[in-house]
Amino acid sequence: MIKQAPLLAVENLAVSFAEQPILSGVNFTLEQGKTLAIVGESGSGKSLTALSILQLLPYPHAHHPAGSIYFQGQPLMGKAEKVLEAIRGNQISMIFQEPMTSLNPLHSIEKQIAETLLLHKGLTGRAAQLRTIELLELVGIERPKERLKAYPHELSGGQRQRVMIAMALANEPNLLIADEPTTALDATIQKQILTLLKSLQQKLNMGILLITHDLNIVRQFADDVLVMCKGQQVEYQATQRVFTRPQHEYTKTLLNAVPTGTMPALVDPKVILTAYKMSVSFPIKKNFWGKVVKSSHVVKAVSLTIHKGETLAIVGESGSGKSTLAQAILQLNKHTGEVVYLGETLDKLDKNNLQRMRQQLQIVFQDPYASLSPRMSVRDIVAEGLQVFKVHNHLSERAIDEQVKEVLLKVGLDSGAENRYPHQFSGGQRQRIAIARALILKPKLIVLDEPTSALDRSIQKQIIELLKSLQQEFELSYLFISHDLSVVRAISHRVLVLKSGKVVEQGSTSEIFENAMHSYTQKLLSSVVL
Structure with a gap:
């Protein structure tokens, strides 16, 4: 009896950029209906491995000095672009890590999902629209009919990620490559999406290559685990064995890197910012004359x-x-209500005085790639704030360089990072650049919008410890937005719970986690994947 080839086989895969080796010695197989998780720190080569399968690297600058990739027994390396286009999005689909940069900002959600249905299934018109609505419902988008005409910027980070998942599942692929598919999702949706992927896997006998830094997800949903470190494969075995008897020291380090600890109660702290009755609404329909109806x-x-x-x-x-809400507090969108910062009402400040205040009120955005200029070096990105707020007037270029290097080291980036560009870094490394850009101005309040969502657990823990130490040293205040409740518990003093734009519960972190009163808060806490 002839043994059937595995769905996917990667043999001795290597990747180099120009003459610089980045990845080498990667070997694994994935059977139909099974899930293989690739884990490792940011920059370990997880996404490079995934992009190599679909031949999406920037060739010829990127190349493969060694290795082979087989899909259903057929080689993928060296295939003509036309052949690869027929496979991509049809037999092999991919959920990319950063939905804001993967979705076209000029096209509606309906058009982007319908495009893949037309390309591979020939669906048009009403049939394509019905299938699009079905897919949006499948991934948990509320009021899918109303969302058809929405553009990516009109959706939250989690909603954009669900649209990406809908596009990937549109043609019921044999292999789904999921690169951090739940990074931007809250605990309840995360659990729904992972359960959805598992049920679709069983229905379609689909293989899933799961790239993630969340080891709780790996433990519950993966059959096998491949551990990577600095472009090398260091461990590859069944999931249960990895968690009970890890072989490599690096694997043991990853398993021990869950954020822990609690924040001590503050003794009679001074109020620095108060927001009163903040409301924000967005127009979704206008009449012929442009009036919002x-x-x-x-x-x-x-x-x-x-x-x-x-x-x-x-x-x-x-x-x-x-x-x-956070953007409204920082005066970055239209709103009603009032924000008072250190006795000054921000809503009443003129443009120049508001600009002056922005040095003290910084933000780290959820999607680092979208918020970093691709044309600027890391040095210029991080130093830009010093120039905008004229902090650099008394600083030499050498002094600015030293400050940039110092803050980059604080967020865990190696020497030499300042001379590179955002596209040369992994998702987690880009998030650290965004944090460094905010920290260099030494603000009094930083809004952290999912600052650790793109980071693996070990770096997450480092960043949390860094934020804590900076907070103690400079008496910094943080408005911390996150769907990761283990991170929230480790870094926050108080928690405010929002549901559909309303506050349903608030209190000290210990009160919320140990004695939540509202049913919605209880639901959030019970949805954590453990």
């Missing part, structure tokens, strides 16, 4: 206070208004 109310009369040296965490499902 229908609006979506995203934030509804939210009030909060932030104290000196305190971390206030905002939690809630994707689309609950967390990021919109």
Whole structure:
């Protein structure tokens, strides 16, 4: 009897950029209906491996000095672009790590999903629209018919990620490559999506190559685990064995890197910022004359206070208004309500005085690739704030360089990073650049919008410890937005729970985690994948 070839086989894979070796010695197989997880720190080569399978690297600058990749027994390396185009999005689909940069900002959600249906299935018109609505419902998008005409910037990070998943599943592929598929998702949606992928896997007998830094997800959903470190494969075995009897020291380090600890209560802290009855709505329908006749109310009369040296965490499902509220507090979108910072009402400041305040009120955005200029070096990105706020007037170029190097080292980036560009870094490394850009101005309040969502657990733990130490040293205050409740518990003093734009519960971190009163908060806590 002839043995059937595995769905995917990677043999001695190597990747180099120009003459610089980046990845080598990667070997694994994936059977139909099974899930293989690739784990490792940011920059370990996880995404490079995935992109090599679909031949999506920047060839010829990138090349493969060695190795072979077989899909259903057929080689993929060296195939003509036309052949690869027929496979991509049809037999092999990929969920990319950063949905904001993977979705076309000029096209509606309907058009982008329908495009793959037309290309591979020939669906058009009403049939394509019905299938698109079905896919959006499948991945948990509320009111899918209303979302058809929405553009990526009108969706939250989690909603964009679900659209990416819908596109990947549109043609029911044999192999799904999921690169951090739940990074931007809150705990409840994360669990729904992973359960959905598992049920579709069983229905379609689909193989899943799962790239993630969340080891809790790996333990529950993967059959086998491949551990990577600095472009090398260091361990490859069954999931249960990895968690019970890890062989490599690096694997043991990853398993021990879960964020832990709690924040001590603050003693009579000074209030530095108060937001009163903040409301934000977005127009979703206009009449012939351009007058808004229908609006979506995203934030509804939210009030909060932030104290000196305190971390206030905002939690809630994707689309609950967390990021919109934070942007309103920083005067980055239209809103009603009032924000008072150190006795000054920000809503009443003119443009120049508001600009002056921005040095003290910084933000780290959820999607680092979208917020970093691809044309600027890391040195210029991080130093830009010094120039914008004229902090550099008394600093020489050498002094600025030293400050940039110092803050990059603090966030865990090696010497020499300042001379490179954002596209030369992994997702996690780009997030650290974004954190460094905010830290260099030594602000009093930093809004951290999912600052660790793209980071693996070991780097996550380092960043949390870094944020804690900076907070103590400079009495920094943080408004911390996250769907990762283990991170929230480790870094926050107080927690505010949002649901559909309204505050449903707030209190000290210990009160919320140990004695949550509202059913929605209880649901969030029970949805953590453990």
